[in-house]
Amino acid sequence: MNRYLNLLDFTIHSFFRRKGKNISFLLLFSYLVFLFTSVLLLTGAIKKEAQRGVNALPDIIIQKLTAGRQVPIPVLYEKKLNDIFGIQRIEPRIWGYYFDSPTQANYTIIGYDSHKTWDKELGLIVNPGEKGANLEKGEAILGVGVAKAKHLKPGKQFGLHTPDFRSRSFDVVALFKAATNLHTYDVILLSTKDTRAILGVEEGFATDLGVYVYNKNETTTIAKKITKLLPGIRVVVKNQLARTYDTVYSWKSGIILLALVSCLLAFAMMVWDKASGLSAEEKREIGILKATGWDTSDILIMKFWEGLAISLPSFMLGLITSYIYTFFLGAPLLKHLIIGWSVLYPPFNITPSVDFNQLLVLFSLTVIPYIISTIIPSWKAAVIDPDTVIRGV
Amino acid sequence: MILNPWVISMYVGILGMALLYSYALTISAQIVRYWDINSMEEGQLILERKSYLSSTIIQYGLGIEIVSIVLFYMTLESMAEVIPGAMCATGALKANMYGFPALFLKMAVAFVCAVWIIIHHVDTKLEDFHLTRFKYRCLFVLAPLLLCDFALQFLYFLNLDPNVITSCCGVVFEIEGEGFGSSVASLPPETMMLTFFISIPILLSMGYFLSTKKSPIGYYLYSLFGLILFVISILGIISFVAPYIYEMPTLHCPLNIMRREYHYIGYLLYAFLFIASFFSLVPGLSEFLKRKGGQIQNVVDDMQRKSIKISIVFWVLFFATSLLPIVLFEIRSEGGNLFS
Numbered sequence: 001m002n003r004y005l006n007l008l009d010f011t012i013h014s015f016f017r018r019k020g021k022n023i024s025f026l027l028l029f030s031y032l033v034f035l036f037t038s039v040l041l042l043t044g045a046i047k048k049e050a051q052r053g054v055n056a057l058p059d060i061i062i063q064k065l066t067a068g069r070q071v072p073i074p075v076l077y078e079k080k081l082n083d084i085f086g087i088q089r090i091e092p093r094i095w096g097y098y099f100d101s102p103t104q105a106n107y108t109i110i111g112y113d114s115h116k117t118w119d120k121e122l123g124l125i126v127n128p129g130e131k132g133a134n135l136e137k138g139e140a141i142l143g144v145g146v147a148k149a150k151h152l153k154p155g156k157q158f159g160l161h162t163p164d165f166r167s168r169s170f171d172v173v174a175l176f177k178a179a180t181n182l183h184t185y186d187v188i189l190l191s192t193k194d195t196r197a198i199l200g201v202e203e204g205f206a207t208d209l210g211v212y213v214y215n216k217n218e219t220t221t222i223a224k225k226i227t228k229l230l231p232g233i234r235v236v237v238k239n240q241l242a243r244t245y246d247t248v249y250s251w252k253s254g255i256i257l258l259a260l261v262s263c264l265l266a267f268a269m270m271v272w273d274k275a276s277g278l279s280a281e282e283k284r285e286i287g288i289l290k291a292t293g294w295d296t297s298d299i300l301i302m303k304f305w306e307g308l309a310i311s312l313p314s315f316m317l318g319l320i321t322s323y324i325y326t327f328f329l330g331a332p333l334l335k336h337l338i339i340g341w342s343v344l345y346p347p348f349n350i351t352p353s354v355d356f357n358q359l360l361v362l363f364s365l366t367v368i369p370y371i372i373s374t375i376i377p378s379w380k381a382a383v384i385d386p387d388t389v390i391r392g393v
Numbered sequence: 394m395i396l397n398p399w400v401i402s403m404y405v406g407i408l409g410m411a412l413l414y415s416y417a418l419t420i421s422a423q424i425v426r427y428w429d430i431n432s433m434e435e436g437q438l439i440l441e442r443k444s445y446l447s448s449t450i451i452q453y454g455l456g457i458e459i460v461s462i463v464l465f466y467m468t469l470e471s472m473a474e475v476i477p478g479a480m481c482a483t484g485a486l487k488a489n490m491y492g493f494p495a496l497f498l499k500m501a502v503a504f505v506c507a508v509w510i511i512i513h514h515v516d517t518k519l520e521d522f523h524l525t526r527f528k529y530r531c532l533f534v535l536a537p538l539l540l541c542d543f544a545l546q547f548l549y550f551l552n553l554d555p556n557v558i559t560s561c562c563g564v565v566f567e568i569e570g571e572g573f574g575s576s577v578a579s580l581p582p583e584t585m586m587l588t589f590f591i592s593i594p595i596l597l598s599m600g601y602f603l604s605t606k607k608s609p610i611g612y613y614l615y616s617l618f619g620l621i622l623f624v625i626s627i628l629g630i631i632s633f634v635a636p637y638i639y640e641m642p643t644l645h646c647p648l649n650i651m652r653r654e655y656h657y658i659g660y661l662l663y664a665f666l667f668i669a670s671f672f673s674l675v676p677g678l679s680e681f682l683k684r685k686g687g688q689i690q691n692v693v694d695d696m697q698r699k700s701i702k703i704s705i706v707f708w709v710l711f712f713a714t715s716l717l718p719i720v721l722f723e724i725r726s727e728g729g730n731l732f733s
Contacts, residue, residue, distance in 0.1 A: 239477075243474070243475055243477070246474050246475055247475055250396070250398070253397065253398055254396035254397045254401060261405065296442070297445065297517075300445065300449055355653065356653070356657065357399075357470070360460070360464060361399055361402045362402075363460070364405070364406050365398075365401070365402045365405055368405070368406050368460065369405060371453065372410070372412075372413060372453070373409075375413060375446075375450060375453060376416070376446065379446040379449060383445065
């Protein structure tokens with residue numbers, strides 16, 4: 001044990017003797033770690049965020065298809081499903097996208113029926129002090145993004161067009177809380193009637209039906225039964241959606257990482273080169289060490305410590321900077337690469353989360369290749385013949 | 394085919410390892426062929442130097458293989474979210490026929506690496522490098538294992554189909570269900586506990602006796618018993634330690650205990666168990682080395698005593714760790730019986 005500690009001591013001292021070279025190398029390595037970590041942390045966080053979004057959805061969504069396109073679904077379909085055991089409730093949902101030409105952006109308009117009991121939680125997500133749980137005709141609740149784009153605040157009015165170019169005006173009664181940005185940033189919440197008018201969904205129809213199930217394990221079975229009962233529909237199961245999100249984001253980050261692996265290879269080559277191109281001074285040092293009784297295996301251990309002395313601090317540095325970049329700065333540039341692009345994309349704050357698994361993946365992606373690429377060069381250094389070096393041949 | 398950061402990181406590690414290992418193998422071939430300790434020629438000097446390199450590679454290799462096992466487990470955990478039916482690593486492993494073999498092979502590779510390092514350790518202590526040729530011949534055993542490891546892992550990820558429904562660990566380790574996992578889970582927990590808690594003190598006292606006195610038969614017995622205890626421990630983890638950790642008499646999955654919800658206790662448990670079992674195998678295995686003659690006798694004797702001591706320490710740690718959830722449960726439930 002003592003032997004290892006003494007060797008470590010020696011290594012640290014020799015590290016500081018060659019400060020400039022080692023520190024620039026350390027910075028480069030931390031940059032690489034930083035790239036890898038940012039991709040991994042960001043996808044991890046986005047996956048969690050997407051998961052939370054999916055959790056808010058109904059267990060099963062029923063859409064009507066005509067000629068392969070989604071069309072409004074008759075609300076009467078609800079009655080046909082009454083016999084299926086295990087359904088908690090069915091909720092006709094009226095919502096859709098609205099292109100607003102003055103701001104050149106797409107908004108999501110959602111119909112809200114304040115008379116239904118399960119919609120009473122609105123007060124929780126709307127800023128307090130405003131008009132809460134009731135949304136009457138001609139009133140609207142806006143997402144932060146919409147309010148910003150249209151320069152609106154509670155108490156002001158704005159106009160929307162129906163499909164037949166008639167203009168309707170709405171009072172802004174409240175804004176959604178910023179904490180719900182990821183889901184409400186581009187949302188305009190109107191009463192059900194108004195939503196029908198703006199989106200052109202006729203009475204008796206809905207955009208889709210959301211089905212809530214008592215026992216989540218029965219979801220697939222119930223979805224199968226629904227498919228058999230109703231003609232010309234598409235059934236979207238929540239779990240499937242969650243799985244798709246997971247796969248898509250893993251795949252995206254996989255592709256980016258694969259591109260980064262080529263950086264890694266280049267870096268490994270550099271490490272190799274740096275480690276094998278010993279300066280005359282370093283060779284001399286090793287020669288003297290061996291002449292004073294150091295064993296080849298001692299030099300190998302020293303080289304191992306040297307590798308750790310560079311790679312571990314770089315790893316930590318890369319990790320910390322990436323944490324700051326991802327969770328405090330919101331990962332500029334990289335975020336767009338992974339999420340996608342859109343005019344009104346929510347500037348959501350990514351919830352910090354790091355786990356042991358991610359750290360191990362990062363470690364094996366960066367430190368292990370580094371160590372592998374130093375093995376042969378350090379062996380070459382370790383077997384240097386003392387007398388040839390000291391004589392200066 | 395699934396591509397995610399976990400899978401990529403596994404490939405990076407294993408590819409780097411494969412490259413280095415094949416280099417080590419060419420060196421071993423040269424050593425096996427041309428090694429002559431009495432020669433004063435330059436070739437022999439170069440070989441002596443090269444032998445340092447290949448032994449370094451294998452030592453790093455063991456470390457990388459261990460990281461790779463943990464990574465494999467984590468990859469499986471991340472897969473479990475994607476594969477329908479799977480809720481943890483067990484389900485992901487069952488998703489196709491390559492899963493479990495890949496896991497076991499990884500363990501085998503780590504084990505062979507560790508055994509090799511022990512032989513190497515003995516060899517470096519010998520002045521006449523008596524074991525050098527032998528140890529590099531042994532290195533060839535690793536080649537097919539590593540190759541299979543790589544192939545199985547590749548095949549596993551290649552054939553992983555997110556559309557095929559697999560079974561959850563609740564089914565694999567179901568009481569009175571079908572298959573090997575179920576039959577282990579159905580073992581009566583009380584009997585298993587009794588066997589487990591009786592065998593450990595026996596092994597410990599045996600180890601204590603052997604660390605003061607040397608006896609070849611004792612070493613063989615110790616290793617044999619260590620092996621048996623290893624099997625008992627694995628069965629024990631499935632049949633009663635895991636349920637105590639989950640505080641659920643019907644949950645027997647031996648892999649979920651490594652999750653964060655259970656404070657990663659599984660990592661500790663398995664690390665202690667594997668180290669303890671390995672070092673209890675060393676005395677018996679190295680007894681065979683003594684037949685090689687030379688000064689090996691003394692070096693091996695020394696090592697046997699040391700490894701028995703190490704194994705005792707780790708068995709005690711393992712014992713304590715597996716007792717911990719039981720004690721915690723008893724405190725929380727105020728003396729309740731989990732399995733009644």
